Structures are given as C-alpha cells and as structure tokens.
Amino acid sequence: MESTSFHLNKWLKTALLNFFVVALAGIILRYKINFPLPLISQKHLLHGHSHFAFVGWVTLALMALLVNYLLKNGLKTNYRKYHWILLANTITAYGMLLTFIVQGYALFSITFSTLSIFVSYVFIYFFWQDLRKIKEEHAVKSWFKSALCLWALSSLGAFTLAFLMAAQIKVQDYYFAAIYFFLHFQYNGWFIFAGFGLLFSFFSRQGNALLLKLNKALFLILAVTVIPSYFLSLLWLKLPSFVYWTASLSAVFQLLALFYFFKFFKLLKAETNGRFSKTTRYLWLLAGLSLVIKITLQFLSVFPSLSDFAFGFRPIVIAYLHLCFLGIISFFLIGHFNEVLAPYRKMSRSGIVIFVSGVLIQEMALMIQGLEMIGLNLLIKTNIILFVASIIMGIGLLLMVFKIWGIKKSIANSIHNGLTNT
Incomplete structure (x- = not known):
C-alpha cells in the first residue's frame, strides 16, 4: 500500500x-x-x-x-x-x-x-x-547516487576504529587514519555531494545549458578527486612517494573546481535574483566562500611546512573541521530550510545573523589560538572568546528554533489569552 x-x-x-x-x-x-x-x-x-x-x-x-x-x-x-x-x-x-x-x-x-x-x-x-x-534529472541523480555510495564507504572508518579498540591495537597512527577516513567521506563525500545534488535540483527543470555544463564539470572534478584526496589527511604519516604524489595531484586538480565555482555563483546570482530570499543567497554565498577556503587549504596542505602546522596544532584542525561543518554544510542547510519552509514559516533572520556572527568569531579565535601555539602571543584570552562565541551561536539557533516551531507566537497567544480571561 x-x-x-x-x-x-x-x-x-x-x-x-x-x-x-x-x-x-x-x-x-x-x-x-x-x-x-x-x-x-x-x-x-x-x-x-x-x-x-x-x-x-x-x-x-x-x-x-x-x-x-x-x-x-x-x-x-x-x-x-x-x-x-x-x-x-x-x-x-x-x-x-x-x-x-x-x-x-x-x-x-x-x-x-x-x-x-x-x-x-x-x-x-x-x-x-x-x-x-x-x-529524468540524470545530472542531479549522479550527485545523490555518489553521496549514498560515499556515505556507505565512510562507515568502514567507523568499523575499523571499533575493530582497533576491540582488538586493543594501540597504534595511534591507525586510530587517526580510521577517524580521518570516516570524517573525509562524510564531509567531502556524503555531505558535499548530497548538498550539490539538492542545490542543482532547484535549477534542473530550467534546462539552462550553461548550468548543466557547470554541473557536469563540478561533478567530474569532485568525483575524481574524492578518494585520492583522503590521503591529504594523512600527510603527517610517512607515506610512499606515489601516494604522496597522488594526493598532491588531487589537490591541484581540485583547484580547477574553483574556476567553475566562480562561474557557477555568478550564474547563480543571475538565476536566483528575486527568486530566492536575500537571507538564503547570503547563506549560500557564505557556504560557497567556505568551500573555496577549504579547497585552497587542502591544496596548501601538500607543502610539508604548512602540513606540519595544520596537523600539528589542535586548534587548526578544529578550525578546519568547523569550517566544513558550520561554514559549508550548516550554512547551506539553513539556507535550504529557509526556502523549503517558505512561505509558511521562514527562518528567523535575526537568529541567522547572530549564529553566523558566532561562527565567524569562533573561526577567528581558533586561528589566533593556532598562531599562539607557534609562539605569536597576541595577549588575547581565546578560550573565553570561544566560550562567548559558542553562546552566541546557541542564542542564534534558539531564535531559529523558536521561529520555526512557532514558540514565540504560542507564548504570545498564551499571555494574551491569560490577560483576556482575567
């Protein structure tokens, strides 16, 4: 049935x-x-x-x-x-x-x-x-099918980690390799490919030839590089030279995606002008800029001195992970929510602004914390700033939750009814 x-x-x-x-x-x-x-x-x-x-x-x-x-x-x-x-x-x-x-x-x-x-x-x-x-919509379905395959692939990292713990194999490099495997194919696989599929699904019915061409180019670049670019997360290990060069070439090839990103966002601005709200376009622009920064950082990580800096300091790793999780994925999803739920219940604009502000403050504080670890003392209490930034993000999300769940309106109605009854 x-x-x-x-x-x-x-x-x-x-x-x-x-x-x-x-x-x-x-x-x-x-x-x-x-x-x-x-x-x-x-x-x-x-x-x-x-x-x-x-x-x-x-x-x-x-x-x-x-x-x-x-x-x-x-x-x-x-x-x-x-x-x-x-x-x-x-x-x-x-x-x-x-x-x-x-x-x-x-x-x-x-x-x-x-x-x-x-x-x-x-x-x-x-x-x-x-x-x-x-x-129909083969261009969109390719993104979704790849996302599903990479999502399933990421679970191998989780199962490997569980095996290492159950077998009590206490080799730290194995643990990090398994963790990064899971994270890579979640962030760069399942999340990114599903996100692009959802984004292109907005425009697939328009039949724009340039948009379809950009879609194919972006998909080809990301699909070809998604597996070898995993080794960019392992450059701190003593890898065989052919693995290092494979990872490096994938990072260089990914730079080609930036050319298509800029063309895509230029087209996106023209196609979505008046169609999507300013809030959505603002969030998707931030998500796109975050993706550009991520790809650029992946390319820079092939240089040994920068790789040692990136993987050697915990705040830098956390900043990168949050750039992917908050800057790319979460900004995109919240913008998508804002469109899918319209016109019945839009997201709280003030909540979005506050949340984005908290994310930006957090990223800057984490980068400052990373610089402090290499001896550059800026005399800033970064841990306090990060605590404040987390509160700011929480407040922004709370306002969004209130708006989307209609809690503010319910409270106002309850107060009004109570005053009327008295």
Whole structure:
C-alpha cells in the first residue's frame, strides 16, 4: 500500500532542534575548558557532541530533504518507510549522545553507533531503489547516487576504529587514519555531494545549458578527486612517494573546481535574483566562500611546512573541521530550510545573523589560538572568546528554533489569552 504522506516540516524542525542541542553541548564543552565542572567528562561529552552533530543534525536534515526531492518529482511510493527510518535515526542519535556522555566508548555507545550505521544502510537501499524510478534529472541523480555510495564507504572508518579498540591495537597512527577516513567521506563525500545534488535540483527543470555544463564539470572534478584526496589527511604519516604524489595531484586538480565555482555563483546570482530570499543567497554565498577556503587549504596542505602546522596544532584542525561543518554544510542547510519552509514559516533572520556572527568569531579565535601555539602571543584570552562565541551561536539557533516551531507566537497567544480571561 502506497502512502504519499511525509511530514517534511516536522523532520526539519526536529533536525534544527537537534542542532540547538549540539550547540548546548558545545557551550558546556567550552565552559568546562574555562571553569570547573567535575560532574561531566570532557572527553565523553566531546564524543557525544560530535556523533550527535553528524547523525542528529546533518544526516537527519539531508535525509529529510532527499525524501522531499522524491516528493517534488511526483514519485509514488510508500513514504511511511522513510518516517520509520528517520525516527530510528533520531533514536540512535540521542542514544549515542546520552551513552557517550555517561560511559564514553563502551558497550552501549558502540551499540547505538553501530545501529545508526545500519539505519543509514536501510535508507541508502530504499532511497536508491526509489531514485531509480525517476527517469529524468540524470545530472542531479549522479550527485545523490555518489553521496549514498560515499556515505556507505565512510562507515568502514567507523568499523575499523571499533575493530582497533576491540582488538586493543594501540597504534595511534591507525586510530587517526580510521577517524580521518570516516570524517573525509562524510564531509567531502556524503555531505558535499548530497548538498550539490539538492542545490542543482532547484535549477534542473530550467534546462539552462550553461548550468548543466557547470554541473557536469563540478561533478567530474569532485568525483575524481574524492578518494585520492583522503590521503591529504594523512600527510603527517610517512607515506610512499606515489601516494604522496597522488594526493598532491588531487589537490591541484581540485583547484580547477574553483574556476567553475566562480562561474557557477555568478550564474547563480543571475538565476536566483528575486527568486530566492536575500537571507538564503547570503547563506549560500557564505557556504560557497567556505568551500573555496577549504579547497585552497587542502591544496596548501601538500607543502610539508604548512602540513606540519595544520596537523600539528589542535586548534587548526578544529578550525578546519568547523569550517566544513558550520561554514559549508550548516550554512547551506539553513539556507535550504529557509526556502523549503517558505512561505509558511521562514527562518528567523535575526537568529541567522547572530549564529553566523558566532561562527565567524569562533573561526577567528581558533586561528589566533593556532598562531599562539607557534609562539605569536597576541595577549588575547581565546578560550573565553570561544566560550562567548559558542553562546552566541546557541542564542542564534534558539531564535531559529523558536521561529520555526512557532514558540514565540504560542507564548504570545498564551499571555494574551491569560490577560483576556482575567
């Protein structure tokens, strides 16, 4: 029995609420760096924070938007299965958050992590089958199919890490290689390819020849480089020369994408003028600039002196990861939410401005912290600034949650009704 019922708004609201929970965990992490909080393990909370951010926020949002793509294309299928898959994804996300906070890497947290991977496999299987039923839009489907394959591939990093821990193989290089494998194929695979697919799905029906050409060029460059560019994350290891040169060539080839990015955003500005809100275009521009910075940094990492600096200092690594997670993925998703939910309930513009401000302050503070580690003392209390930045981001997200959930209006109505009754 087919059911065309899929409550997109509910899942987008849930994903954004989860993002606020991620921000709350981040605030506590930054608080604990500056002030005593013995009840919570920093390491355990960090694991819960990162796992929940990936599964509860980005993955949930992308899955909901991908299902919406099927709906927009008029596909008739049983959408109820996606409701249960997204529900299972949300349960495993909260399961990981709570169990990691309580026990760190142990039986229950590893169980929920494994279940979340199995949920992803189920989604990949059903979405792939439904995607095949859509006869047109091959340019968009290529992005989605690649995203699904790379998402599945990223799980090998998680399983390798679990094996290393279970077998008690205490070789730090193996651990980092497995972690970076997972992160690379999540950030540069699943997140990026799904995001481009969603972006091009807005324009696929227009039949713009230049847009289709840019789509093919960008897809070719990113698809060819996504696997070899993984080794850019391992340049701190003593790699064989052919692996080093393969990684370096992929970084150079990725620079070609910048040419097409600039042409694409120029075309995007012309195509979307008056079609999308200024807020959405502002967020997508920031996401695009973040992507340009990321590709440039990947290219610079092939130089040994810069590679040692990038991988040798934790604040630089965190700044890079947050650039990808917040600057590219989250800015894009929030802009997408702003369009998908319109005209019924737009995102809070003030909340978006505050959130973006917090992200920019955080990135600058992390870079300053990295410079301090090489001896450049700027006499700035960066840990306090990072704590304040996390609060600013939390406030911005809270305003967005209030707006999208209609909480402000509900409170106002309750107060009004109370005053009327009295």
